[in-house]
Amino acid sequence: MISQPRQLRRTFLLAVLLFVGGMLALASFTLWRLHDDAVSNGLEISAMHTRGFEDFLTQSLHVTELVAITASEHVSNTRELSLIERSFVSTLSHAPFLRSMSMLNEQGRIVVSSNPANVGKVVDTQSYLPAVTERQEIQRIGAPWSGRDFADGRVATAQAPVEADAASFIPVTRNLTVGARRVTLLIALNSDYFINHISQKLEANEGEVEVMRFDGTLLMSTALSEQPGSMHEYVQSDLHLNEIESGKFEESNQHKKESLSSFRASRLYPFVVVTHLNREYALQNWRTEAKTLLAVMGPALLVIVGLAIAFYRRQLQLAEQRLEAERLHRINATVFDASAEAIIITDLNANIISVNATFTAITGYSAEDVLGKNPRILASGKQSTEFYEKMWNAILQHGIWQGELVNRNKNGNQYEAHSSITVFRGVDGEVQHFIGVISDITLRKQAESELRRSNADLQRFAEVTAHHLQEPARRLASYAERLAKQLAGRIDDEDTQKSVEFIGSQARRLKILLGDIERYLAADQARGKIEPDVRKILDRVLDDLSEEIERAGAAITVGELPSVLVDAPRLVDLFEVAIGNALIYAKPTQEGVPLSITIEGEVKAGRVHYRIFDNGQGIEPQYRERVFKVFERLTTSGEGTGVGLSIVRRISENAGGSAWIEEAVGGGCAVCIDLPIR
Amino acid sequence: MSDQKFVILLAEDELADAYLVKTALKENNILAELQHVVDGREALEYLQRKPPHYAQAVRPNLILLDLNMPRMDGREFLEAIKLEPTLRDIPVVVLTTSEVERDVVSSYGLGAAGYITKPIDVVDFMAAIRDLSEYWIDLVHLPDTENK
Numbered sequence: 001m002i003s004q005p006r007q008l009r010r011t012f013l014l015a016v017l018l019f020v021g022g023m024l025a026l027a028s029f030t031l032w033r034l035h036d037d038a039v040s041n042g043l044e045i046s047a048m049h050t051r052g053f054e055d056f057l058t059q060s061l062h063v064t065e066l067v068a069i070t071a072s073e074h075v076s077n078t079r080e081l082s083l084i085e086r087s088f089v090s091t092l093s094h095a096p097f098l099r100s101m102s103m104l105n106e107q108g109r110i111v112v113s114s115n116p117a118n119v120g121k122v123v124d125t126q127s128y129l130p131a132v133t134e135r136q137e138i139q140r141i142g143a144p145w146s147g148r149d150f151a152d153g154r155v156a157t158a159q160a161p162v163e164a165d166a167a168s169f170i171p172v173t174r175n176l177t178v179g180a181r182r183v184t185l186l187i188a189l190n191s192d193y194f195i196n197h198i199s200q201k202l203e204a205n206e207g208e209v210e211v212m213r214f215d216g217t218l219l220m221s222t223a224l225s226e227q228p229g230s231m232h233e234y235v236q237s238d239l240h241l242n243e244i245e246s247g248k249f250e251e252s253n254q255h256k257k258e259s260l261s262s263f264r265a266s267r268l269y270p271f272v273v274v275t276h277l278n279r280e281y282a283l284q285n286w287r288t289e290a291k292t293l294l295a296v297m298g299p300a301l302l303v304i305v306g307l308a309i310a311f312y313r314r315q316l317q318l319a320e321q322r323l324e325a326e327r328l329h330r331i332n333a334t335v336f337d338a339s340a341e342a343i344i345i346t347d348l349n350a351n352i353i354s355v356n357a358t359f360t361a362i363t364g365y366s367a368e369d370v371l372g373k374n375p376r377i378l379a380s381g382k383q384s385t386e387f388y389e390k391m392w393n394a395i396l397q398h399g400i401w402q403g404e405l406v407n408r409n410k411n412g413n414q415y416e417a418h419s420s421i422t423v424f425r426g427v428d429g430e431v432q433h434f435i436g437v438i439s440d441i442t443l444r445k446q447a448e449s450e451l452r453r454s455n456a457d458l459q460r461f462a463e464v465t466a467h468h469l470q471e472p473a474r475r476l477a478s479y480a481e482r483l484a485k486q487l488a489g490r491i492d493d494e495d496t497q498k499s500v501e502f503i504g505s506q507a508r509r510l511k512i513l514l515g516d517i518e519r520y521l522a523a524d525q526a527r528g529k530i531e532p533d534v535r536k537i538l539d540r541v542l543d544d545l546s547e548e549i550e551r552a553g554a555a556i557t558v559g560e561l562p563s564v565l566v567d568a569p570r571l572v573d574l575f576e577v578a579i580g581n582a583l584i585y586a587k588p589t590q591e592g593v594p595l596s597i598t599i600e601g602e603v604k605a606g607r608v609h610y611r612i613f614d615n616g617q618g619i620e621p622q623y624r625e626r627v628f629k630v631f632e633r634l635t636t637s638g639e640g641t642g643v644g645l646s647i648v649r650r651i652s653e654n655a656g657g658s659a660w661i662e663e664a665v666g667g668g669c670a671v672c673i674d675l676p677i678r
Numbered sequence: 679m680s681d682q683k684f685v686i687l688l689a690e691d692e693l694a695d696a697y698l699v700k701t702a703l704k705e706n707n708i709l710a711e712l713q714h715v716v717d718g719r720e721a722l723e724y725l726q727r728k729p730p731h732y733a734q735a736v737r738p739n740l741i742l743l744d745l746n747m748p749r750m751d752g753r754e755f756l757e758a759i760k761l762e763p764t765l766r767d768i769p770v771v772v773l774t775t776s777e778v779e780r781d782v783v784s785s786y787g788l789g790a791a792g793y794i795t796k797p798i799d800v801v802d803f804m805a806a807i808r809d810l811s812e813y814w815i816d817l818v819h820l821p822d823t824e825n826k
Contacts, residue, residue, distance in 0.1 A: 495701065498697060502693075502694040502697070505694070506694060623749065632748070634748050634749055635748055636692075636716045636717070642748075
């Protein structure tokens, strides 16, 4: 059970890892596929450009060849060089891709040219491709020249190619047979024308295009750094033009950086076009797509993981709550089973749905015996219908009822039970269950009964003892007095005199003590009727105490005395003890001031509050509670027994009140008695 | 026994009993000075030499202690002097009313040096006081913790 959150954490981490890993794998696969597509597309675009350029160049060269053939007709019609030159100039005006048109004699010297400056220049065409026999009439391409035309140019070689940025042109020748003559037309192709055309289709940042002869000699290039005339070995070594005419490849080298390249050999002439599409450019869209994908997927992944963490934490919290709930449930179950009291749980219709083990121990009924039944099967029939009505009213009104009743167990034996029934409400406040707790109090009841009987016996014994001691005490006192009278004037030694006095005083004290004990024992029960006129009772007490009052020279003041719920004899005892105590113990603190005792009362919050106070020396705070204990005195004055205030408290408490001592105004002692009002 | 007078402090609220003790000492020719106080609180004030009455009080050699007294009874007194190092060594003999009371009080373990049950017969009481005096005055020489 404890490992549940740990297991949850493991599952969660695994799930998150799988999800994140899966998403990353999916993204990587997608990007890889997109990259692959982008490369394929790049190669396709490269091939498309190559095809277009090759086609354009081939057609241009084909047009050049046609121009040459057309020009040959002029050559055949006339031997006038000026006319031929004019014809060449005229032809050139319609062919911007031609820089000059010349005619070579058999020694390779230019005899006539659209550019008169070219005349006389010897041009070696032996190395022009394709290599031919003397009689073949085909167009051949030579190595490029630097310069604008033959007049100011020179042949570029692999060792001395055209300098970067310098002007160049490409010579082509066409052997022609004009009548019986064989002539060679030499045409300077305008490289710039083709470069411009290609550059319009493929900008510099998009890629570069190279045009090479089959032997690898660079004829022209859109790259400014490339030098026409230079030798590109890979044409012969890698392109296998004798086997295939076109192809695509990825390349990465120092010169071309990374590029998606394609080549295509001319179907008519010995040159090949190679397009190097800038790989960076070709993958630009793919990069944007990748960034967009990651920009969308990254935050989405974070949000999903965040939500998953929040969900996990909630689940963890719920799991912990579940564990805690289970723990509490187990504790409750243990308490339920281990309880020393029988517990019954019923549904709303008071049908028993669960009982604990103690229930079986107390009632003798097993759980199977009572499940689905009403708890009234426990009833003994001792309680009236009215009792149960009151019980149910209390349960439904206050949610709880407690009380004692007599039940019957499975064997038919009766037992006394203390029972409490509590309402269990659902979260909506509606009553769902009743929970009954029953304790078998038969033994306790028996013990209480025995204790009551024992206390009663003891009380009776004490009463009888006190009563029986009264008589010898009275006789002792009588005879002591009689002895003292008889010996009066006849005793001449102090010791005998003191002995007689002590006998008399101790006998009197014994009698008073026994009287107080009797009153103390009788203080817990009413001994007569209630007298509503309390003043009448007080007057009787004052009359009884008149001798003592006179002896003490005390002034008595009586205030209002509300009626109380105490029978007259005990009220007499209360006043007699309280006033008697003041007469015995109170000594006025101011010299010449007589003892003053006030008895008054008032109604406070529906109860009667009597105060009997004097102008004596009062009682120190630490003794104010002690004096209520039996036989506790604060002085050695012979008349006090130490029982008086115990009688006051016992009567007050038995009548539903209380008694205590306060300091009176002026420092005297005030006996306060709180009693229920009549 | 030193030359100093033997002093007994009697704590007893009942004058009749105090008179009996006084008479018993006299009739047994016991040369002891009897100081009488009426309850435990006054006895403590005597031992602690509380002014104004007891500033010059003489430290007793023996305390005779009644149990039932006002304000501070014999048991409370015994507990109180146990807490005072200069007083706890003074032997205390407890005066009890009955054998039952004697047994009950001794069971509290309050550290009394002895018990005398007040007899009904005056002659017996006189004898008890005589025996007590002989033991404590003539046989036992106690250390004086006060002047240590």
